[in-house]
Amino acid sequence: MTELTKTFDPAEIEQRWYAHWETEGLFHPDRPGAEPWTIVNPPPNVTGSLHIGHALDNTLQDILTRHARLQGKDALWVVGTDHAGIATQMVVERQMAERQQKRTDYTREDFVAKVWEWKEESGGEITQQLRRLGCSMDWANERFTMDEGFSKAVLKVFVDLHKEGLIYRDKRLVNWDPGLGTAISDLEVETREIKGSFWHLRYPLEDGSGFIEVATTRPETMLADMAVAVNAADERYTHLVGKQVKLPITGRLIPIITDDHADPELGSGAVKITPGHDFNDFEVGKRAGIAAGDMLNMLDAKAQVVQVSDGLIPEAFLGLTTAAARKAVVAQLKAEGFLIPHIDKDGEEHDAEPRTIQTPYGDRSGVVIEPWLTDQWYVDAATLAKPAIEAVRSGAIEIVPKTWEKTFFNWMENIQPWCVSRQLWWGHRIPAWFAEDGSIYVALSEAEAQAQAGAGVALRQDSDVLDTWFSSALWPFATMGWPEESSRNLHGRYPNDVLISGFDILFFWDARMMMQGIHFMKDVPFRKLYLHGLVRAADGAKMSKSKGNVVNPLGLIDKYGADALRFFMAAMESQGRDIKMDERRVEGYRNFATKLWNACRFAQSNGIGASSSAIAPDATLAVNKWIIAETIGCVQAVDLALADLRFDGAANAVYQFVWSRFCDWYLELIKPVSIGEEKGSIDPESKLVAGWVIDQILVLLHPFMPFITEELWHAMADPAHARANNLIVAHWPMADAQSIDPAASKEVDWLIRLVSEVRAARNELGIAPGVRMAAHVLDASAETAARIERQTAAIARLARIDLASGAAPVGGALQVVIDETTFVLPLEGVIDIGAERDRLSKAIAAAEKERDTLAGRLGNPSFVERAKPEAVDKARADHADKAAEAERLSAALARLG
Structure with missing residues (x-):
């Protein structure tokens, strides 16, 4: 045996063992004939660094991967990074700005070359951080969504879907980021509550017979209004339906139409319709027969006012930002008598009613997002969604926790066309070429597009790139080399066994992998989908940089070790619930690691070493029969928990067994008794059993705490018979119930x-x-x-x-x-019984008083309803503590006789 140091030092062993595993190729699947097992990591952004959500996500994946490997399976954890179109382009452009340069100073090709240069120099930070966490990924086959093979797959999918009519070009509203100058996905939109206003406007009827009142939070968009909608059931407006309104400022004539979007119970019951600048209005406009190409668009790519097709916006408004246009529109409406003043509760008059407005912002640019009418490429998501919906309904894909199924079905059954084009330079350029006559040719290469167009036809490639989510949707099969026939064998690797992801990307990534995987591979991409919650701050608040409550997992690793952080993540991961960050718990699991370390030092000092057999030794002593049964029970509990993806159940089962049953009791029960000055020795049978149990503990604990367990696995071995295998590729324990002796237990x-x-x-x-x-x-x-x-x-x-x-x-x-x-x-002669009765009686009275005071507070509806949730929770916890204390002290008093 290698003598263990007195102090457990995580930092020293972590770096050493990870380098050993990776150098020896132990993460690479290489078990011919073994059952294949595969999982893919949600590829982090190449610009990213490890945050606490990554730590949770990857810890859970590593637990399953290491467990499968220990079960003898040919386990593959696919690793790679995402090119992160917007984020990466922003990083490089920000660096250019520091040198007083901008993207447009370069050709597109030169700029892309600079991005690749940045990626090679600085784009691997997060992969090094994943190593620090202990992730046993197949680094020998690391992928990147812009590598050559993956890019071929992306282009083929686009071209094939276009041939099938499932990708098309259309004019629709998108989330437009004026700061970045591109369309963005819903996931990249951050909704903030902003103090805003609600203006009430008079729109005069064309015939001069009166007005119709509308209300809006965005009066500037009236410059592009195309209708006023009322509900068909609203009798107040029946006589006006079909008439026209003459808009103030522009003088545009617009119809009064009926649509269920207008709610008679809200405001005046009449709503202004600006189909080119509001998602709801866009649908109303379509239902009213307005073609998207005819919808008015009053903003340019920088969200500044431009002239619309009918030329009716006055020149004074052109070039204004939306904020400036709002002020100008309100001022003119007020001056011309079209603004209805708001009278507050004190009878004072104001231009508008104050309102809290849910306002969309770009999560990276920080500017207000505009619904903007543009020509973009779309995927027919509704068609692709149908097989994915059926896969979940039939059980071909199991979603865990099952409670997420309802949300999944609701979203997928109401899915909208998926905008997959982005106005960037970094990314997979869309394989489409335009001719001067408006014809579009989609092909894998320019040569193929030219062949389609014919000789002499001048072509220009689309300048847009594909949405990053489009390429990452191919991750489970494109990482395997699809569609190349000579690629890594997909047999047994597709479908993947399980996917783990945060619930927040269920629709943006998970569902889209289902759509693309089923369509191209004719099978589901994964058999099981596990959705974990968020890691929140200790008070339950969502972590954010602005709140200053973000926790750096690398700091926790530096302080307590990766094993402690990993075990915390697993022990706290309860299906369907978010995790509250608690550094004291991480410290507690560091103490757990130290306790195991000291238990092995005790074993070494008493001649207990590694077992020579995976089978439990023969035992005659009750204490040894008991610990064998307890070990088997722990194996059974962990097996059942991991089968159900109950990470908390598995972690807590092994924790309780190691801390309480093995360390606190078994080692105490077999501890040698000293006679005089001579130290006793542990009997031979108990040494064999203790060594066997330690082996089982190290294997069971390895998926959760890989570093300390690998260190102890080798340290406990006899140098003359050193272990031939590393723990990472050892054998998972068998729960042999025949070894259990109920009477001894x-x-x-x-x-x-x-x-x-x-x-x-x-x-x-x-x-x-x-x-x-x-x-x-x-x-x-x-x-x-x-x-x-x-x-x-x-x-x-x-x-x-x-x-x-x-x-x-x-x-x-x-x-x-x-x-x-x-x-x-x-007790005679041991304690003063009378004094003890008095002490206990006083302590009982004090505990009962505090218990009853807390009960009174909790029984007061005013406190429960108005106090902060954390204050109510603390009161309940304190009440339970005092009630238990009173009961315990009363029992002690009763024992005095």
Whole structure:
């Protein structure tokens, strides 16, 4: 054995073992004939750095990967990074700005070359950080969504979908980021609550017979209004339907139409319709028969006012930002009498009613997002969604937790066309070429497009690139080399066994992998989808840089070690719930690692080494039969929990077994007794059993805490017979129920209950641990008497009591009842019984008073309803503590006799 150092130092062993695993190729699947097992990582942005969400996501994946590997499967964890179109282009442009340069100073080709240069120099930070977390990924086959092979797959998918009519070009509203100058996805839109205003406007009827009142939070968009909508059931406006309104400022004539979007219960019941600048209005416009190409667009790519097709926007408004246009529009409406003033509760007049407005912002640019009418490429998501919906309904894909299915179906059954084009230079350029006559040719190469167009036809390639989510949707099969026939064999690797992701990308990534995977591979991309929650701050708030409550996982690793952070993530991951970050718990799991380290040091000092067999040794002693049964029970519990993806159940099962059953009890029960100045020794049978149990613990714990377990696995081995294999490729324990002896287990459980009860009772009465006491046994059955006889030495050593014969003397005594037997421990001469009664009585009264005060507060509806949730939770926890304390002290008083 390699003697363990006195102090457990995570930093020293983590770097050493990870380098060893990677250098030896132990993450690479290389088990011919073994059952293949595959998982792919959600590729992090190449610009990214490890955040706490990554730490959770990748810890759970690594647990499953290491577990599969230990089960003898040919486990592959596909690793790679995403080119992250917007984020990466922003990083490089920001660096250029520091040198007083901008993207347009370069040709497109030169700029892209600079991005590749940045990627090679600085784009691998997060992959190094994943190594620090202990992720056993197949780095030998690391992928990148812009590498040559993956790019071929992306282009083929686009071309094939276009041929099938599932990709098309259309004019629709998109989320437009004026700061970045591109369309963005819903996931890149951050909704903020902004203090805004609600303006009420008069729109005059064309015939001069009156007005119709509308209300809006965006009065500037009236410059592009195309209708006013009322509900067909709203009798107030029946006589106006079909008439026209003459818009203030522009003088445009627009119709009054009916549409269910207008709610008679909200405001005036009439709403202005600007189909070119509002998603709801766009749908209303389509239902009214307005073609997208005819919808008015009053903004340019920088969200500045431009002239619309009918030329009716006054020149004074052209070039204004939306904010400036809003002020100008309101001022003119007010001056011309078309603004209806708002009267507040004090009777004072204001231009508008104050409102809190849900406003969309770009999560990267920080500017207000505009619904903008543009020509973009779209995927017919509704058609692709149908097989994915059926896959979940049929059970071909199991979503865990199942509660997410309802949300999945609701979104997929109402899915909208997917905008897949982005106005960037970095990314997969769309394989489409335009001719001067408006014809579009989609092909894998310019040569193929030219062949389609014919000789002499001038072509210009689309300048847009594809949405990053489009390419990452191919991750489960394009990473395997599809569509190349000579690529890595997809057999057994597709479908993947499981996918783990945050619930927040269920639709943006998970669902789209289902769509593309089923369409191109004719099978689901994964058999099981596990959706974990968010890691929140300790108070339950969402982490954000602006709040200053973001937790850096690398800082926690530096402080407590990767194993402690990983175990925290697993132990706290309860299906369907978010995780509250608690650094004290991480510290607690560091203490758990230290306890295991010290247990192995104790074993070494007593001649206990690694086991030579995966099968439990033969045992005759009850304590050894008991720990073998406990070990098998732990294996069964972990197996069941991992099968159900109950990471918390698996982690807590092994934690309780290691801390309580093995360290606190078994090692105590087999600890040698010193006689005089001579130290005793552990019996040979217990040494064999203890070594076997430690081996089982290290294998069970390895998926959760890989570094310390690998270190201890090798340290416990006999140098003369060093382990041929690393723990990472050892064998998962078998839960052999034949090795369980129920009678022995019951006896040791009885012993533990007796010792625990005696210790607790002594502690409540303030009796020092070292004080030995006599114990008289009453009403013991023959079975209990036999147990007492066999366990006399253990009882005397662990409970610090000496079993006495005869009746107990009269007077105060501590009484412990275990099953049918009462153990009476006389207190005369041990403590002052009267003083102890007084102390306990006062302590009980104090605990009950606090308990009742807290109960009164919790019984007050005003407190429960108005107090902060964390204050109510604390009051409930304090009440439970005081109630338990009062009960415990009362039991101690009763024991005095």
